[in-house]
Amino acid sequence: MLTKRIIPCLDIKNGRTVKGVNFEDLRDAGDPVELAEIYAKSGADELVFLDISATEEKRKTLANLVRRVAEKVNIPFTVGGGISSVEDVDILLKNGADKVSVNSSAVKNPDLVNELAAKFGSQCITVAIDAKEINGEWMVHLVGGKVPTDLNLFQWAKEVEERGAGEILFTSMNNDGTKAGFANKALAVLSSELNIPVIASGGAGNMQHFCDTFIEGKADAALAASVFHFKEIEIKDLKEELRRNGVEVRL
Amino acid sequence: MNIVIIDYGAGNIQSIKFAIKRLGYDAILSSNAEEIRLADKVIFPGVGEASSAMKMLKSTGLDKVIPTLKQPVLGICLGMQLMCTYCEEGDTDGLGIFHANVVKFDNKLKVPQIGWNRIYDLKSELFTGISEQEFVYLVHSFYVKECEETIASTEYGVEYTSAIQKDNFYGVQFHPEKSSDAGEKILENFLKAT
Numbered sequence: 001m002l003t004k005r006i007i008p009c010l011d012i013k014n015g016r017t018v019k020g021v022n023f024e025d026l027r028d029a030g031d032p033v034e035l036a037e038i039y040a041k042s043g044a045d046e047l048v049f050l051d052i053s054a055t056e057e058k059r060k061t062l063a064n065l066v067r068r069v070a071e072k073v074n075i076p077f078t079v080g081g082g083i084s085s086v087e088d089v090d091i092l093l094k095n096g097a098d099k100v101s102v103n104s105s106a107v108k109n110p111d112l113v114n115e116l117a118a119k120f121g122s123q124c125i126t127v128a129i130d131a132k133e134i135n136g137e138w139m140v141h142l143v144g145g146k147v148p149t150d151l152n153l154f155q156w157a158k159e160v161e162e163r164g165a166g167e168i169l170f171t172s173m174n175n176d177g178t179k180a181g182f183a184n185k186a187l188a189v190l191s192s193e194l195n196i197p198v199i200a201s202g203g204a205g206n207m208q209h210f211c212d213t214f215i216e217g218k219a220d221a222a223l224a225a226s227v228f229h230f231k232e233i234e235i236k237d238l239k240e241e242l243r244r245n246g247v248e249v250r251l
Numbered sequence: 252m253n254i255v256i257i258d259y260g261a262g263n264i265q266s267i268k269f270a271i272k273r274l275g276y277d278a279i280l281s282s283n284a285e286e287i288r289l290a291d292k293v294i295f296p297g298v299g300e301a302s303s304a305m306k307m308l309k310s311t312g313l314d315k316v317i318p319t320l321k322q323p324v325l326g327i328c329l330g331m332q333l334m335c336t337y338c339e340e341g342d343t344d345g346l347g348i349f350h351a352n353v354v355k356f357d358n359k360l361k362v363p364q365i366g367w368n369r370i371y372d373l374k375s376e377l378f379t380g381i382s383e384q385e386f387v388y389l390v391h392s393f394y395v396k397e398c399e400e401t402i403a404s405t406e407y408g409v410e411y412t413s414a415i416q417k418d419n420f421y422g423v424q425f426h427p428e429k430s431s432d433a434g435e436k437i438l439e440n441f442l443k444a445t
Binding site for chain 1: 263265266269270272273299300358361362363364365366367368369386388390391392406407426428429430431432434435
């Protein structure tokens with residue numbers, strides 16, 4: 001049986017991790033490669049690197065980082081953040097990324113999803129969607145949730161699936177940073193309406209939240225950052241707890 | 252050891268090269284028939300779409316080279332599927348090494364299957380030191396039906412072939428290069444095969 005995935009997310013700026021991390025065994029707390037290796041050993045199923053730098057050197061720095069991660073890490077990883085062309089994706093995949101995620105660029109140019117799926121295959125194209133519930137309707141937002149669009153979450157997700165996305169990474173802006181749990185109602189709708197896997201993101205605060213998002217939210221994977229970076233939750237403990245609750249995981 | 256990864260423009264082969272490097276060996280990428288024939292071990296990777304990958308193999312003549320190889324050959328993911336008789340994806344004949352067809356998962360399932368699933372009924376030296384029900388990483392929408400050459404099975408709505416072997420030819424549906432320590436062990440077992 002296919003297991004549910006636990007995915008730590010690392011924010012990257014100029015080739016270094018941002019947001020503090022609390023790992024006493026890290027020699028260099030800002031080195032994404034070292035952190036990635038630790039997560040791989042501790043039972044993470046996948047990793048996501050989200051590049052938030054905006055310098056001209058960005059593309060080269062990111063490609064170098066991807067290469068260094070691919071050299072060391074023996075689990076799959078996705079790279080996202082500012083990817084806007086076939087060429088961007090080509091560079092990242094050639095350097096060893098397994099998947100890429102596109103967000104704003106897909107909203108601005110939906111045909112990009114078709115182009116990427118046709119050239120590289122759906123299996124390596126994740127579409128990330130940030131959405132906020134406003135007056136009972138889930139609306140897609142851009143630039144980390146700052147800029148609203150008139151796209152409905154469920155319609156947009158269905159559209160990108162039809163255009164060839166292999167997976168959806170849904171971040172609820174209402175839940176992100178709250179540590180009060182994932183947006184399970186919206187996730188359950190998304191998961192039942194789509195025929196591709198859905199990754200839940202935004203709101204992880206404790207182990208019960210992960211159980212809930214897999215059971216109530218019907219998520220295929222759950223992504224979180226700070227609860228892992230600050231060691232509030234150990235991945236091994238989390239997986240044991242999930243298994244006790246009847247959720248199939250890799251242990 | 253002279254390890255060649257067949258380079259025919261199919262996807263992420265860097266990861267396989269790095270995984271082999273972690274095991275202490277170097278692999279070269281090549282599309283040259285002579286270089287491939289002279290290798291001790293050949294790895295046939297692949298991600299993407301079956302019919303366009305077959306077209307690339309035909310345009311380079313590699314479709315004639317691969318089935319005649321005598322050394323251990325390991326097809327990974329789409330590589331394994333292309334070594335079969337027929338692929339439903341793009342309605343294309345494969346290389347005909349393995350006597351099985353490749354068909355799409357039921358559309359009641361989420362497709363592609365992405366993530367970690369178990370392998371069982373292990374029947375090859377490829378799995379020396381690997382436990383029944385070990386987890387491996389898979390990403391695919393089409394699967395190889397079970398057949399006499401199946402050496403490992405996986406369940407995703409249906410029981411299907413996650414590894415296959417005929418003589419010196421091996422195929423794995425999962426990505427050993429991304430399947431943590433177990434994957435590296437399987438890759439190492441292949442590199443030790445004779």
